[in-house]
Amino acid sequence: MTIPPLPLRVSVANPYEYPLEFQRLKDAACAVFQGEGVRACKVTLAFVDNPHIHRLNNQFLQHDEPTDVLTFPYTDPGAKTLEGEVVIGYEVAKEYAADRNHDVNLELVLYAIHGALHLCGYDDTDDKSAAKMRVKEREYLAKLGLPDIAG
Numbered sequence: 001m002t003i004p005p006l007p008l009r010v011s012v013a014n015p016y017e018y019p020l021e022f023q024r025l026k027d028a029a030c031a032v033f034q035g036e037g038v039r040a041c042k043v044t045l046a047f048v049d050n051p052h053i054h055r056l057n058n059q060f061l062q063h064d065e066p067t068d069v070l071t072f073p074y075t076d077p078g079a080k081t082l083e084g085e086v087v088i089g090y091e092v093a094k095e096y097a098a099d100r101n102h103d104v105n106l107e108l109v110l111y112a113i114h115g116a117l118h119l120c121g122y123d124d125t126d127d128k129s130a131a132k133m134r135v136k137e138r139e140y141l142a143k144l145g146l147p148d149i150a151g
Contacts, residue, residue: 008033013046018090020047021105028109031140032116033082041082043119045112053089068092069111071118086115102149110149113140 010026010033025045033041048056050066057063057070066089074083088111090104097107117136124130137150 007040008038009042011044013044016047016049016090018047020108024105024109025112028112028140028144029086029116031143032113032120032136035140035143036117036120038082038120040080041119043083043116044085045115046085046087047090047108048087050089050091053087053092056087066092068096069115069118071115073119077121082119084119086112086119088112088115100149102147106146106149109144109146110137110141113137 008030010029012020012022012025014020014022029043029045033043053070054064054066057065057067060070060072068089070087072085072087074085075081088108090108093107093111094104097104100107114133114137117133122129122133122136124133134150138148141148141150
């Protein structure tokens with residue numbers, strides 16, 4: 001008997017038309033959702049510029065700067081279908097990737113993993129929870145056959 005694939009729907013919003021590896025990004029998020037036991041999801045990965053993510057970061061977290069990843073869960077924990085949006089700062093990723101001497105696409109995959117973990121209930125608001133997230137990020141990078149670039 002063949003088990004049907006999980007109904008995990010991950011889409012990419014790219015309003016600034018960045019050169020993205022769409023399938024790789026979706027696969028990274030889906031790997032997290034499958035690994036964390038999510039049975040169904042409808043999630044958008046949105047890639048935006050610095051002014052856009054700066055405005056959102058200021059509006060929702062009162063942080064007056066651009067950031068790498070913001071997550072917006074649309075359903076409560078335990079909902080039948082996990083729904084939400086992961087907003088990713090493309091220009092932040094490009095800068096971090098250059099500083100750390102690796103490809104921007106790898107940095108973006110890390111951000112997709114990070115955001116998916118947030119939607120699954122992980123946070124990084126203190127040292128202990130941040131360390132737990134880093135372990136999970138490394139786990140999913142390894143599952144995807146990618147190098148460990150988790151901070």
